[in-house]
Amino acid sequence: MPFPPSIIRSGSPKLDPSEVYLKSKTLYEDKPPNTKDLDVFLRKQESGFGFRVLGGDGPDQSIYIGAIIPLGAAEKDGRLRAADELMCIDGIPVKGKSHKQVLDLMTTAARNGHVLLTVRRKIFYGGT
Template sequence: MADNAEPLTLSRDVKRSIELLEKLQASGDFPTTKLAALQKVLNSDFMTSVREVYEHVYETVDIQGSHDVRASATAKATVAAFAASEGHAHPRVVELPKTEEGLGFNVMGGKEQNSPIYISRIIPGGVADRHGGLKRGDQLLSVNGVSVEGENHEKAVELLKQAVGSVKLVVRYTPKVLEEMEMRLISNATHVVANKAIGKNLCIVVFAIRPC
């Protein structure tokens, strides 16, 4: 984050808004149905996801300028992230501690396979498993503020390896796409075996690397 960036207080602001709505409801001076609906929105998982993604983008966006300029750029990027997820689960921010045992998950896919990068396995008992925020089938969108959408497999792995102390991931849960990709890889592998049997020299590389 730039030195002149003002700290965000979104969590506190949302909490205060909810408290104010409760007071307004108790007063009886305003329509309780509308107030309750607004309170439900502020308490929703969707609102939490929006806030977390906004905060993450605000902290990592490379924009120089006033708070208003930074906030405007962050808002546009957040809207774009959620618009891109239309028809899928909304983006989430997951932060994991980086320890000597690694992060505890495998990734597969990448530009070289003409596919997004996915969390293909959560290692039982590992960091990600104990944390509980990451799922098999999560598409990896960014690592510590660096987008990996449309990038090759190795870039994502290197970003994960380079993280120190902790790693902040933006992910989106799309398990069906992962299943389709795995089925395609299995089909290709079967095709390779069949072609090798008749003397053709073909090969396929399946990426599933545990980041360090």
């Protein structure tokens, strides 16, 4: 054995710094000013995740959170808001996906009983 077992590190592989840089650069370059990204984890209830999905009717149309269903999982969690732009479902980017493709991703999440949503919210500052 070339190295004693105590020296060999197991577990996570070393990340390529250039790959990490490119991914983070893309995230920040694509992020418009006056917005914040938020991760929301929801557990499915009998009625689903408790929100509607809007948009995705054309190739360049964004996907948005529609109505928040009263007493549903999203309302009980309290972080999701109508008009939040949906960015990812369980780590899968939804940009450029059709409404049906997004609903398919949500159906898969429902089968798993939970979903991790990444949403982008516009930030409004007070003032005149």
